[in-house]
Amino acid sequence: MAKPVSIEVWNPNGKYRVVSTKSMPGTRWINLLIEQDCRVEICTQKKTILSVEDIIALIGDKCDGVIGQLTEDWGETLFAALSRAGGKAFSNMAVGYNNVDVNAANKYGVAVGNTPGVLTETTAELAASLSVAASRRIVEADEFMRAGLYDGWLPHLFVGNLLKGQTVGVIGAGRIGSAYARMMVEGFKMNLIYYDLYQATRLEKFVTAYAAFLKANGEQPVTWRRASSMDEVLREADVISLHPVLDKTTYHLVNKERLAMMKKEAILVNCSRGPVIDEVALVEHLKQNPMFRAGLDVFEDEPYMKPGLADMKNAIVVPHIASASKWTREGMATLAALNVLGKIKGYPVWGDSNRVEPFLNENAPPPAACPSIVNAKALSLPVSKL
Numbered sequence: 408m409a410k411p412v413s414i415e416v417w418n419p420n421g422k423y424r425v426v427s428t429k430s431m432p433g434t435r436w437i438n439l440l441i442e443q444d445c446r447v448e449i450c451t452q453k454k455t456i457l458s459v460e461d462i463i464a465l466i467g468d469k470c471d472g473v474i475g476q477l478t479e480d481w482g483e484t485l486f487a488a489l490s491r492a493g494g495k496a497f498s499n500m501a502v503g504y505n506n507v508d509v510n511a512a513n514k515y516g517v518a519v520g521n522t523p524g525v526l527t528e529t530t531a532e533l534a535a536s537l538s539v540a541a542s543r544r545i546v547e548a549d550e551f552m553r554a555g556l557y558d559g560w561l562p563h564l565f566v567g568n569l570l571k572g573q574t575v576g577v578i579g580a581g582r583i584g585s586a587y588a589r590m591m592v593e594g595f596k597m598n599l600i601y602y603d604l605y606q607a608t609r610l611e612k613f614v615t616a617y618a619a620f621l622k623a624n625g626e627q628p629v630t631w632r633r634a635s636s637m638d639e640v641l642r643e644a645d646v647i648s649l650h651p652v653l654d655k656t657t658y659h660l661v662n663k664e665r666l667a668m669m670k671k672e673a674i675l676v677n678c679s680r681g682p683v684i685d686e687v688a689l690v691e692h693l694k695q696n697p698m699f700r701a702g703l704d705v706f707e708d709e710p711y712m713k714p715g716l717a718d719m720k721n722a723i724v725v726p727h728i729a730s731a732s733k734w735t736r737e738g739m740a741t742l743a744a745l746n747v748l749g750k751i752k753g754y755p756v757w758g759d760s761n762r763v764e765p766f767l768n769e770n771a772p773p774p775a776a777c778p779s780i781v782n783a784k785a786l787s788l789p790v791s792k793l
């Protein structure tokens with residue numbers, strides 16, 4: 408028997424019971440649910456990662472939908488429990504959904520939502536920040552300063568690398584990878600090499616147009632190339648940023664052999680998912696190559712780091728904060744709530760899950776649609792004509 412979990416209740420007499428496994432930023436998401444006759448229950452348990460048992464207790468006997476987090480293991484057990492409780496929808500408050508077994512959700516007819524379109528720029532900005540911080544050794548220099556070690560300007564003090572004119576490599580040029588590429592090309596005039604299973608046509612057009620603009624202004628134009636293999640990117644780029652989804656094809660995509668292909672002074676940034684890098688191999692590589700640098704937002708066994716990583720001066724580590732801007736996090740909460748609400752109300756699925764602005768406009772009611780349901784096709788859900 409699962410232990411009871413502490414909760415905060417909004418609109419106790421609401422017809423539909425929606426559970427959020429965590430308190431989420433902003434209040435709009437709560438108000439939108441309440442206005443549509445939902446009783447909202449928010450878990451207030453002081454425990455960062457809820458177990459499957461905790462979530463079963465939260466679901467209880469009657470639950471129409473759940474808003475959950477990427478730290479939770481949404482597999483067969485939870486979808487079976489949600490389905491038994493009459494639940495129709497689950498939404499991750501995240502764009503990545505590698506923590507969700509979508510086949511299990513399909514089996515129980517539960518719609519699975521995610522939150523694309525609202526965190527693209529915020530996440531790309533953190534990847535850009537880590538790239539700059541690593542190339543200019545900002546964290547090491549900050550620690551040095553605070554330790555009272557600065558006793559005057561020196562020609563060799565914290566010398567790093569100039570980004571301008573170097574090559575940025577992007578692996579996974581989807582929404583976030585393309586936004587990051589644009590920032591590095593436009594902001595630092597870097598040349599681009601990317602690898603993705605699909606052609607990033609809009610990105611290519613952007614860099615072509617930017618190169619023409621620079622040329623017309625008498626500046627050195629930037630260049631771009633779509634690599635035919637990931638190894639090509641690893642060999643050629645000075646800064647490499649990882650932005651693929653995590654699945655069987657991308658698990659340990661960067662391993663010992665691939666690290667060895669990279670330039671000795673390269674920078675590796677990961678704002679995708681930890682297991683995309685073999686972290687044990689990375690620690691060893693950082694030890695053997697002191698001029699190699701890494702900027703990591705995500706880790707293989709979150710919240711833990713592999714032994715030795717925390718001691719590496721040539722690694723910058725931050726706690727999975729790439730999407731942590733106020734606007735984005737409030738937007739993610741809103742989209743996740745509207746995914747669940749839309750399915751409960753029988754709304755169709757929004758036609759373009761990247762174009763989510765109508766759902767985020769605080770001055771107008773959101774469209775009667777689910778912003779993004781990843782298994783819409785498998786469940787044969789209708790698509791909105793709005």
Ligand SMILES: NC(=O)C1=CN([C@@H]2O[C@H](COP(=O)(O)OP(=O)(O)OC[C@H]3O[C@@H](n4cnc5c(N)ncnc54)[C@H](O)[C@@H]3O)[C@@H](O)[C@H]2O)C=CC1
Pocket residue numbers: 502503504523526530578579580581582583584602603604605650651652653656657678679680704705727728729730
């Ligand atoms: N650190 C953080 O806080 C955040 C992490 N993420 C992670 O970033 C991921 C990407 O997000 P989006 O850009 O919105 O997704 P997206 O679906 O637009 O882009 C992913 C790209 O990866 C490519 N891809 C898939 N398999 C590949 C492979 N084997 N090799 C090379 N490319 C491959 C896809 O073709 C696609 O273009 C999410 O799935 C999530 O895991 C997303 C937001 C915040």
Ligand SMILES: O=C(O)C(=O)CO
Pocket residue numbers: 477500501502503504526729730
């Ligand atoms: O959205 C995601 O996938 C995250 O990792 C957190 O924003």
